């Protein structure tokens with residue numbers, strides 16, 4: 001995100017497992033919107049009995065709500081450092097007064113507080129959506145329906161097997177969500193999209209973007225909002241916290257779409273915005289190609305009579321990754337992966353280019369053109385950038401520690417993990 005906005009990264013991974021919570025994007029304070037938050041951090045402090053309670057007291061006495069608070073020992077000085085996020089803008093006299101009191105009366109060290117900024121909060125108070133209606137009653141529809149209901153929305157499910165017909169449902173809801181297999185998405189949009197009235201929204205939950213959004217924009221009226229969300233997690237996942245969600249907005253994505261996006265954000269999803277073609281191209285790499293490779297790998301194992309025991313005992317730290325991907329693909333709904341492999345658009349080019357490159361590398365390998373292969377790997381490493389390689393290698397080492405035991409012997413049971 002920072003690089004995309006033209007910022008220069010000075011140093012990465014300044015501490016192990018650090019996570020950027022704030023980026024200072026400019027020297028000017030954001031203007032008050034009426035629904036803001038202010039974040040500040042103290043310099044390392046001498047701790048004393050009741051310090052935290054006294055700090056919080058300055059805010060609660062003034063009716064200011066604390067949104068987040070962390071107290072940790074500064075790594076270098078081992079002194080207490082407190083981070084606070086409170087509701088309100090620093091230009092509110094009450095907030096300024098509270099912070100001044102904390103610095104002067106409670107901590108009693110001039111300059112002890114460093115203001116990080118005041119910024120608009122994501123406004124989850126005003127809800128424009130009352131109800132969602134799904135077309136498709138499969139696993140992913142149920143997964144989202146459940147969580148939307150917990151959020152207080154009314155949710156209707158309709159499909160081929162329900163007594164509530166999609167055409168009846170559409171008139172009763174504010175947002176229509178199409179969540180059917182990818183190959184049936186365009187046909188479903190064409191069938192039901194024209195029935196959606198202006199002022200409502202059509203949200204597509206699908207793994208293909210360009211063809212589906214084109215159809216949605218074509219068959220719905222100009223007053224219908226349209227957006228696509230591709231959640232990169234399956235229905236066996238417990239929460240969307242830290243899972244990637246690709247959001248493809250269109251010129252017709254308005255406040256109803258924003259409210260759905262805010263729901264993903266509130267539940268901790270990592271949101272990325274793509275254009276339709278960028279989504280399809282990148283999912284070629286992120287999803288379609290690994291799926292195709294996984295299926296082809298399983299076929300190759302069978303063709304050579306290689307058993308599961310053989311794989312476990314002979315896989316290396318490096319070959320573990322494609323084997324894990326193969327196992328995921330072959331342990332879930334086969335239709336999901338058959339659909340993924342069949343998506344159209346830019347993702348197809350990725351697989352075709354890969355096959356061309358595979359053939360080229362395979363010839364070089366068969367002819368033992370070792371120095372040429374070394375140059376190729378060097379060239380690829382330059383393209384991938386040392387920063388990327390170092391960061392991923394660090395992750396791979398962490399994974400090695402957990403999963404490496406599999407390499408040491410067949411039949412090692414792995415701990416149950418939340419996917």
Ligand SMILES: NC(=O)c1ccc[n+]([C@@H]2O[C@H](COP(=O)([O-])OP(=O)(O)OC[C@H]3O[C@@H](n4cnc5c(N)ncnc54)[C@H](O)[C@@H]3O)[C@@H](O)[C@H]2O)c1
Pocket residue numbers: 136137138139140141159160161179180181182184185188205206207208230231232233234235335336
């Ligand atoms: N399953 C996943 O891991 C996952 C993850 C992210 C996104 N998605 C997306 O969610 C969508 C649905 O996936 P799912 O896992 O819920 O699938 P699913 O197979 O569990 O359910 C699909 C639903 O669509 C209905 N359906 C099937 N063919 C249809 C047709 N021709 N016309 C109308 N309805 C039809 C089925 O009856 C079923 O109710 C897909 O577009 C997929 O890309 C799935």
Ligand SMILES: O=C(O)C(=O)C[C@]1(C(=O)O)C=C[C@@H](O)C=C1
Pocket residue numbers: 207231232233234235287328336419
């Ligand atoms: O459950 C998983 O392993 C997933 O990542 C789910 C998965 C995938 O395998 O690609 C399945 C379909 C979606 O389009 C996105 C993600």
